[in-house]
Amino acid sequence: MVNDSANLLHWDIFCAVVDNYGDIGVTWRLAKQLSNEKQINVCLWVDDLHSFSHILPQLDPLLTTQVHHGITINLWSNPLAIEYQPGSVLIEAFACELPDEVKHALLTLYVQHKADPKLQQPPVWINLEYLSAESWVAGCHGLPSMQANGLKKHFYFPGFSDSTGGLLCERELFQRRDEWQNNPLNRMALFSQLGLSGINPQDKVISVFSYESTALLALCRLWQQSEQVIHALIPKGRSLNSLTCILPKPIDELNSGDQIRLGNLIIHILPMTDQEGYDKLLWSCDFNIVRGEDSFLRAQWAAKPFIWHIYVQEEDYHLIKLDAFMQVYCNNLPPELANSWQALNLAFNQEQGEQAIKHWQQLNLVNLPLLQHAKQWPVDAINDVDLASRLVQFVKNS
């Protein structure tokens, strides 16, 4: 059991940015929720503040320490420029290798506490894993891993079932989303705030935040010929790499707010916003194409149909993860609809343009049952308790 005085101590989260924005995206959301809802003092250590500043524009990448949303953000430099003060919990995100100074401090506390239990005990040490819907996750969630030096680390697996670590979701998120979606003026105001012009209330709007896929190009060619106007909102980044042959100029020369009209498809170059802004964007679109881990989950919370472009792993392991999620998501969908939606996701992930077109057409952008399913899914998926609440409980029981 963690004693009461330890509960007053802060939590540290260490995040190494492997690639893109997902590692920092997940840890930043967790830090904000622990601080806002659980009143925990959080210190987030990040090794790449430049990447972080894309999703937190107020962040100054040149500062070694700064506070945003009540969270202390420290640059994780090597060696550490800021001394690590152990708190009550230490989270290493996605199995990142902790700095030597931190490992040393943990061991010192462990040895001292063993000699004199009145002294501070080492923080509860947690490795926060990636989200997966695979069934083995439930069996591994919470397992301890004894280190050679006597310290204990716990594996914390987010997931979709009762016996996993749950899913990140803020307490009032669904209520805020519903209020937003109940007033159609909100989406129009957001589009204009983002500098996106020419979108009429009846137009279909699709947000695209994927990796490269020739299936995206195929879908754009299809949308070009659509009967109604379709707006594709795409930030500068990897999705556009797949579209160079239909863009009028090199990606470098495109600016946020630029519009490219191709038949009935209008591509808008979208500015990147902070996470709160991105949530509102997902709530405002008719369909979202998302990727990685965090945007994937936020698209689910947006209660809108989506395609998940999963992060590629060695030996196509990502396709197993994709399939596991699709099985869970489609559990109570009519088989025909489930098949089309799964086939569309597979085609997008496997760069099969023709198949993507075929299944998009079967699915139909205005497919009502899919939309109804997307609305019900967040309530079912959250499974009573969100990740931050389960994590706090887990720490209490450790």
Ligand SMILES: Cc1cn([C@H]2C[C@H](O)[C@@H](COP(=O)(O)OP(=O)(O)O[C@H]3O[C@@H](C)[C@H](O)[C@@H](O)[C@H]3O)O2)c(=O)[nH]c1=O
């Ligand atoms: C487009 C956009 C995204 N975002 C945020 C939402 C998310 O927090 C973050 C994007 O993260 P993700 O969706 O997870 O995708 P991603 O592809 O950026 O990130 C990752 O995927 C993981 C699975 C990998 O392991 C990681 O190494 C990482 O590459 O960027 C904004 O805040 N504003 C924006 O305008």
